[in-house]
Amino acid sequence: MDFTLVVEQTLNGLQLGVMLFLLAAGLTLVFGIMNLVNLAHGSLYMVGAYLATWFYQLTGSFALALVLGLAGTLLVGVVVELVALRTLYERDHLDQVLATFGLILFFNELIAILWGRAAIYSTLPEFLSGHVQLAGNLRYPLYRLLIIGVGLAVALLLWFVVSKTRLGMLIRAGASNRAMVAALGVDIRLLYTIVFGFGAALAGLAGLLAGPIFAVQPGMGEMILIQVFVVIVIGGIGSIRGAFLGALIVGMVDTLGRAFLKPALSAVISPAAGDAAGPALASMLIYLLMAAVLAFRPEGLFPVRGGS
Amino acid sequence: MTSRTATLMAILLLLAAVPPVAAYFAEPFYLDLLRRVMIFAIAAISLNLILGYGGMVSFGHAAYLGIGAYAVGVLSHHGIDNGWLQWGVAIGASALVAAAIGSISVRTSGIYFIMITLAFTQMLYYLGVSIAEYGGDDGMRLKVRSQFSGLIDLNDPTAFYYLVFAILVLSLFLTRRIVDSRFGLVLRATRSNEARTRAIGLSPYPFRLTAFILSGALCGLAGALLANQTAFLTPEFMNWTRSGELMFMVILGGIATTAGPLLGAAGLLLLEDTLQGWSVLPKWVQEHWQLYLGVILVLVVLYARRGLAGLLPGDKHE
Amino acid sequence: MSEVLLETRQIRKSFGALVATDGVDFDVREGETHAVIGPNGAGKTTFIKQLSGELRPDAGQIRFAGEDITALAVHKRTRQGLARSFQITSIYRDFSALDNVALAVQAHAGHSFRFWRPAREDRNLTDPALKCLQQVSLQDRAGVLAANLSHGEQRQLEIAMALATQPRLLLLDEPVAGMGTDESQRMVELLSALKGEKTIILVEHDMDAVFALADRISVLVYGRIVATGTPAEIRANQEVRAAYLGEDG
Numbered sequence: 054m055d056f057t058l059v060v061e062q063t064l065n066g067l068q069l070g071v072m073l074f075l076l077a078a079g080l081t082l083v084f085g086i087m088n089l090v091n092l093a094h095g096s097l098y099m100v101g102a103y104l105a106t107w108f109y110q111l112t113g114s115f116a117l118a119l120v121l122g123l124a125g126t127l128l129v130g131v132v133v134e135l136v137a138l139r140t141l142y143e144r145d146h147l148d149q150v151l152a153t154f155g156l157i158l159f160f161n162e163l164i165a166i167l168w169g170r171a172a173i174y175s176t177l178p179e180f181l182s183g184h185v186q187l188a189g190n191l192r193y194p195l196y197r198l199l200i201i202g203v204g205l206a207v208a209l210l211l212w213f214v215v216s217k218t219r220l221g222m223l224i225r226a227g228a229s230n231r232a233m234v235a236a237l238g239v240d241i242r243l244l245y246t247i248v249f250g251f252g253a254a255l256a257g258l259a260g261l262l263a264g265p266i267f268a269v270q271p272g273m274g275e276m277i278l279i280q281v282f283v284v285i286v287i288g289g290i291g292s293i294r295g296a297f298l299g300a301l302i303v304g305m306v307d308t309l310g311r312a313f314l315k316p317a318l319s320a321v322i323s324p325a326a327g328d329a330a331g332p333a334l335a336s337m338l339i340y341l342l343m344a345a346v347l348a349f350r351p352e353g354l355f356p357v358r359g360g361s
Numbered sequence: 362m363t364s365r366t367a368t369l370m371a372i373l374l375l376l377a378a379v380p381p382v383a384a385y386f387a388e389p390f391y392l393d394l395l396r397r398v399m400i401f402a403i404a405a406i407s408l409n410l411i412l413g414y415g416g417m418v419s420f421g422h423a424a425y426l427g428i429g430a431y432a433v434g435v436l437s438h439h440g441i442d443n444g445w446l447q448w449g450v451a452i453g454a455s456a457l458v459a460a461a462i463g464s465i466s467v468r469t470s471g472i473y474f475i476m477i478t479l480a481f482t483q484m485l486y487y488l489g490v491s492i493a494e495y496g497g498d499d500g501m502r503l504k505v506r507s508q509f510s511g512l513i514d515l516n517d518p519t520a521f522y523y524l525v526f527a528i529l530v531l532s533l534f535l536t537r538r539i540v541d542s543r544f545g546l547v548l549r550a551t552r553s554n555e556a557r558t559r560a561i562g563l564s565p566y567p568f569r570l571t572a573f574i575l576s577g578a579l580c581g582l583a584g585a586l587l588a589n590q591t592a593f594l595t596p597e598f599m600n601w602t603r604s605g606e607l608m609f610m611v612i613l614g615g616i617a618t619t620a621g622p623l624l625g626a627a628g629l630l631l632l633e634d635t636l637q638g639w640s641v642l643p644k645w646v647q648e649h650w651q652l653y654l655g656v657i658l659v660l661v662v663l664y665a666r667r668g669l670a671g672l673l674p675g676d677k678h679e
Numbered sequence: 680m681s682e683v684l685l686e687t688r689q690i691r692k693s694f695g696a697l698v699a700t701d702g703v704d705f706d707v708r709e710g711e712t713h714a715v716i717g718p719n720g721a722g723k724t725t726f727i728k729q730l731s732g733e734l735r736p737d738a739g740q741i742r743f744a745g746e747d748i749t750a751l752a753v754h755k756r757t758r759q760g761l762a763r764s765f766q767i768t769s770i771y772r773d774f775s776a777l778d779n780v781a782l783a784v785q786a787h788a789g790h791s792f793r794f795w796r797p798a799r800e801d802r803n804l805t806d807p808a809l810k811c812l813q814q815v816s817l818q819d820r821a822g823v824l825a826a827n828l829s830h831g832e833q834r835q836l837e838i839a840m841a842l843a844t845q846p847r848l849l850l851l852d853e854p855v856a857g858m859g860t861d862e863s864q865r866m867v868e869l870l871s872a873l874k875g876e877k878t879i880i881l882v883e884h885d886m887d888a889v890f891a892l893a894d895r896i897s898v899l900v901y902g903r904i905v906a907t908g909t910p911a912e913i914r915a916n917q918e919v920r921a922a923y924l925g926e927d928g
Contacts (some may be wrong), residue, residue: 158655
C-alpha cells in the first residue's frame, strides 16, 4: 500500500471528521439541552452552502461571502427557532420528528424554487485553489487543509466556551439537568435561542465550507445529517467531547473504509470478493460501528445523563 | 358493533366497490391509485402497531418495505417467480432484519431510538445503492409479477386489487386481535407507563421486541405487494423520507386507532396526487407541491393531533 | 417471634459526595407492618428504591425470603413477591380501572405471549381483578378510565394492582400523601384490613397513619437507622425526639 495514499486519505478522513463535528456540535446540544429532535439541522447546512455560494457570485469576494453566508444562516436559524421550534419543545418526540420533517420538505423545495433543482458549483478564489507540498510527492489541496484548520480551531473555541465561560457552565448544566438551570433563574427561552442560533451558525459554517468541494443541491443536508446522527449516537447525546471524538472516528472509518476496504478484500480474499463486497461493506461500515458501540455502551461513549 | 367499527366497515365496503365503478367510468387510474393507497395502508398499519400502541417512534420503517420489495425482485432476478416463496422470503427476511435491528434499538428509548432506527435503515439504503448486481442506484425492473400457481393473476388489475384488499382486511383484523389480546395489553402498558409495568413484574423488552418483529414482517409483506404494484424497485423504497411519510400517515389518520393508518395513507397519497396532478391548481403549486406538503405537515402536527379518525363519528375511547 | 422476610445488611449508596444510605441494617418479619419514617432528606426514597430494585446499592446485601436479591431487576423482584406503590401515583391513566388491575393479574399469572383471545373477555383475568378492586372498595368504579378517578381512588387502585400480583411483601411509599382527611381516613381503614394478612413496609410522613398502623417503626436520619422499635418505644426514644419528632413540635 502506498504511503502517500494513506496520508492523503487520512487527511480526507480528518476533513470529513471536522465537517461532521461542526454539524454534530450544535445538534448534540439541541438534543441534550432542549430534548428536541431537530431533523431540519441539515437544512441549515444547505442554507449556509447556498447563501455563501450565492453571495460569492454576487460580490466576487470570498471573505465577504463567508461573513454574509454565516450571518444569513444564523438569521434563518433564529427565525426557524422563534416561529416553529419554540412550540415544539413541550411536545413529544414524535411531533418534533414530523414537524421538522415537514420543515425539511419546505426548505428543500424553497431552495429548488430559488436556485433550481440542479447542483450549483462555486469556484475557489485563486489564493485558496492551490496545493501544498507536504512531503516528497505528497501534494494536498490547500482548501481542504484550511477546512481541517478551521474545524480544529472551532473545536478549540467550543472547548473554551463550554468549559471556561458562564454560558458554557449553563450549557453543561442544561445538558444534564434542565430543571436546575431553570431554578438558577436563567431565562431558559433565551438560553435555548442562543444555543440554537449557535448550532445553526456552526451548521451554516459547515455548509459554506462544503460549498466549493461538494455539490450544492437541494437535499444535500439530509445525506450528511444521518451521518451526524451516527456521530451523536456514538459520542453520547449532549456531549461536545463525544461529538468531537465521534466525528473524527466516523470521518476516518468512512473515508478509510471507502478507500481501502475494496483493495484490502481483493488482496486478502479475491479480487472478485473485493469488487462485490468492498463497496457494500464500506458504505455500511459506520452503521456497523454504531451498532457495535451501542451493544456495549447503549448511552454512547460519553454519556451525559442517565436515561432520557 | 360500535359506531367506529361501523364507519370502518363502510369505508371497506366503499373500497370493495371501487373496481366495478372504475370499470364503469373507464377510469383504471383510480384502481391503480387506490391499490397503492391500500398497500401503504398495510405498511402504516404495521407501523401503527409499534408507534401507536407500543410508543416506539421508529423512523426506519421503510427498511422493511425495501426488504420485502427486494425479496421479490432479487428472487425474480434469479429466475424464481414463485409468489409463495417470494412473499414468504419477504416476510421472513423482514422479520429477521427487524429482530437484528430491534435487539439493539429496542433497548434504547427517546431520541436514541429514533436516530438508531433511522441510521440502520440508511445503512440498508446504501447497501441497496452499492450492489450493482441488483441495479444499484437505478434499481431494477420486475420482469414477471409474482406467480401463484395459476391461482391468481397479478397482471389482472382487478384480481390484484382484491388480493391487496383481502390482505388489508386481514391486517386490520389481525392487528385488532393482537392489540386486544394479553400481549397487546402489555404492549400498550409499556407505552402508557414503563415504570409501573416493571413494578407489576413485566420487563418491557421482550414485548417491545416481539411487536417490532411482527410489525417488520407485516411491512415486509407490504413491500412485496409494492414491488408487484410498481413492477419496479429501487433503493428509494428505503429512503428515509419514505419512513417519514409512513409516520405521517399514522399521525394524519389518527395514532393508535384501527382505521387511522388506512385513513392516513389515503389522506397523504391523495393529497400528494392532488397537489401534483390536479389541473385546477396553478402550475407553480403542482411543480412545487412538496413545499405545500411540508407546510401542511407542520400544521397537522401542531394543530390537528387527533388525526382524521378524530373527525369520524364514534366513541372517544377505543 | 416470626421469621424475617426481608433484610438489608450494611447497604450503602452514595451520589458523588453525598452518602444517601450509610450502612443500613433493616429487617421485616413475616406478617408485621414495619414503618420507615424520617425527616425530609433522610434518604427514605433512596432506601426504598434499593429495596424495589430501581437503584442498586454500592455495597451490602438485600435478602428476601432467604434469597439474595441485591442485584435482581425490578420486575424479577415483583415476580418473587415484592410489590410496591409509588410515592407519586403510578397507574395506567389511559386504561380502565379494571384493565389496570387485570394487567397486574396477568403479570403474575404469566402467559402474556398470547396474541389472539381478547384479554378483556378473559375471566381468568377479570374475575381476580374484580376481587382485588373489591378489596379496595373500587368495584363500582371498574369501568372508569383511571385518569378520571379521584386522587384518593387512584391511590386505592395502585394498592389493588399491588395486591393483584399476590405479593408476600407490600412496599407502600407514602400511600396517604396528598390526601384530604376523609380520603386518608379511608386509606388507613383499608390498610388496617390488610394488616396482618400481608407483610407491609410503610414509608410515610403522616404520623397519625404510622402510629395507627405500624407494629414496628424504624427511624432513618441522614442515611442511618437511629432507632427501631414499637410505636411506644419510638415515642419514648430521646434520640428520635431530638433528631426528628422534635422538629414537628
